[in-house]
Amino acid sequence: MDEPSTMDDGSGQHGNRHPVHRPVLLREVLMVLELREGLVVVDGTVGAGGHARAIVPHIGPGGVLVGLDRDSEILVPARAALAEVEAAGAGVRVSLHHLAHSQMHESLAAIGQSRCDRVLLDLGVSSMQLDRAERGFSFMADGPLDMRMDSSAPESAADWLASVGEQELADTIFQLGEERYSRRIARAITAERRRRPIVRTGQLADLVTAALPGAARHGRIHPATRTVQAIRMKVNDELGELERGLQAAVACLRPGGRLAVISFHSLEDRIVKHFLRAHCEVVTKKPITGSPDELRDNPRARSAKLRCGIVREEVA
Ligand SMILES: C[S@@+](CC[C@H](N)C(=O)[O-])C[C@H]1O[C@@H](n2cnc3c(N)ncnc32)[C@H](O)[C@@H]1O
Structure with a gap:
C-alpha cells in the first residue's frame, strides 16, 4: 500500500509524528x-x-x-x-x-x-506535504480538501468529489485504495454532497469513518486512509x-x-x-x-x- 495521508508518521498508523523527512531505502x-x-x-x-x-x-x-x-x-x-x-x-x-x-x-x-x-x-x-494541513493531503489535521501536488493543476479533490459519479467513485476507492467498503463510502459521499459540499479533509474523514461498519473503524490504520489515498492518486493521476x-x-x-x-x-x-x-x-x-x-x-x-x-x- 501507498504511504497514507496522516499527520503522525506518514504510515497511516496511529503513533508518533516524526519531524524529519528520512529518505527511504x-x-x-x-x-x-x-x-x-x-x-x-x-x-x-x-x-x-x-x-x-x-x-x-x-x-x-x-x-x-x-x-x-x-x-x-x-x-x-x-x-x-x-x-x-x-x-x-x-x-x-x-x-x-x-x-x-x-x-x-x-x-x-x-x-x-x-x-x-x-x-x-x-x-x-x-x-512535508502531509504535514502541511493547508495542502489537504492530511485528514489528521483539518484543512481544505485540495490534495493537488501541483497547486496550479485545475482540479482539486473537492472539485472531483463534487462531480464524480457514484459508480466511478466506488471503483476508484476500490482499485486505488484497495478498500473493501468502497460502495458504502461512495454512497455516503454522494448523499452528503447533496446536503452540502465536501470541502474539508476533516469532513471527509468523519464521513468515511461513519460509513464503515463498527469493526472496521478500529483497525491498525485510520479508517479513512485507503479512501484518501485513492482520491489523492486519482486527483494527481x-x-x-x-x-x-x-x-x-x-x-x-x-x-x-x-x-x-x-x-x-x-x-x-x-x-x-x-x-x-x-x-x-x-x-x-x-x-x-x-x-x-x-x-x-x-x-x-x-x-x-x-x-x-x-x-x-x-x-x-
Ligand atoms: C516521496 S517524495 C520524494 C522524497 C525525496 N526522494 C527525498 O528524499 O526528499 C515524492 C515527491 O515526488 C513528487 N512527485 C510526485 N509525483 C511526481 C511527478 N509525477 N513528477 C514530479 N514530482 C512528483 C511529490 O510532489 C513529492 O515531493
Missing part, C-alpha cells in the same frame, strides 16, 4: 545506482532533497544533478538542502525544476544535456504519470544507464515490474525492501519496494 538506492564521478543523474521526485543530497558527493567532480518536482513549494527546502552540498565543494552542478518527471527531457534540454546516466523516482507524497515518467526515463537514459524506482502501492509496483522487464535488463530480480532497522525506525519504509533496471544497448 537510501543505502539500497545508492547501491543499485552504481554512481561514479561525472554522471548526469535525474532525481525525478526530488522532494525535500533527501536522496539528492546523498547522491551529489558520489558524482563529483563533474557530475550533474537534475531535480524535478511537481510541487513548486517543496523545491524551496530542496534548494536550500542542495545549496549546502554544492557549497561543500563536490564540484557538482545542481539544477532544480518545477516539472513532472514525465517532462524530464525538458529539464535536460534546459541545461544543454540530451541524455542522462541515472534516473531515480521515489513515488507518492512526502512527509499518479498511475498515468508513472507510466509517462517511466517512458520518459528510458527515452532520456543513455544505453547502459540505470533506472531505479521506489513504489509504495501494489499497482505502482506492478507497473514498474512489467515496464523494467520490457525495457531493461533487470538488476533487482525481486524488489528490495527496507532492512529490519529501517522498517523499525521509519514507518514509511514499510511498504516501500525498490526496483532497478539497466537500459539495454541500442541495436544498430
Whole structure:
C-alpha cells in the first residue's frame, strides 16, 4: 500500500509524528545506482532533497544533478538542502525544476544535456506535504480538501468529489485504495454532497469513518486512509504519470544507464515490474525492501519496494 495521508508518521498508523523527512531505502538506492564521478543523474521526485543530497558527493567532480518536482513549494527546502552540498565543494552542478518527471527531457534540454546516466523516482507524497494541513493531503489535521501536488493543476479533490459519479467513485476507492467498503463510502459521499459540499479533509474523514461498519473503524490504520489515498492518486493521476515518467526515463537514459524506482502501492509496483522487464535488463530480480532497522525506525519504509533496471544497448 501507498504511504497514507496522516499527520503522525506518514504510515497511516496511529503513533508518533516524526519531524524529519528520512529518505527511504537510501543505502539500497545508492547501491543499485552504481554512481561514479561525472554522471548526469535525474532525481525525478526530488522532494525535500533527501536522496539528492546523498547522491551529489558520489558524482563529483563533474557530475550533474537534475531535480524535478511537481510541487513548486517543496523545491524551496530542496534548494536550500542542495545549496549546502554544492557549497561543500563536490564540484557538482545542481539544477532544480518545477516539472513532472514525465517532462524530464525538458529539464535536460534546459541545461544543454540530451541524455542522462541515472534516473531515480521515489513515488507518492512526502512527509512535508502531509504535514502541511493547508495542502489537504492530511485528514489528521483539518484543512481544505485540495490534495493537488501541483497547486496550479485545475482540479482539486473537492472539485472531483463534487462531480464524480457514484459508480466511478466506488471503483476508484476500490482499485486505488484497495478498500473493501468502497460502495458504502461512495454512497455516503454522494448523499452528503447533496446536503452540502465536501470541502474539508476533516469532513471527509468523519464521513468515511461513519460509513464503515463498527469493526472496521478500529483497525491498525485510520479508517479513512485507503479512501484518501485513492482520491489523492486519482486527483494527481499518479498511475498515468508513472507510466509517462517511466517512458520518459528510458527515452532520456543513455544505453547502459540505470533506472531505479521506489513504489509504495501494489499497482505502482506492478507497473514498474512489467515496464523494467520490457525495457531493461533487470538488476533487482525481486524488489528490495527496507532492512529490519529501517522498517523499525521509519514507518514509511514499510511498504516501500525498490526496483532497478539497466537500459539495454541500442541495436544498430
Ligand atoms: C516521496 S517524495 C520524494 C522524497 C525525496 N526522494 C527525498 O528524499 O526528499 C515524492 C515527491 O515526488 C513528487 N512527485 C510526485 N509525483 C511526481 C511527478 N509525477 N513528477 C514530479 N514530482 C512528483 C511529490 O510532489 C513529492 O515531493
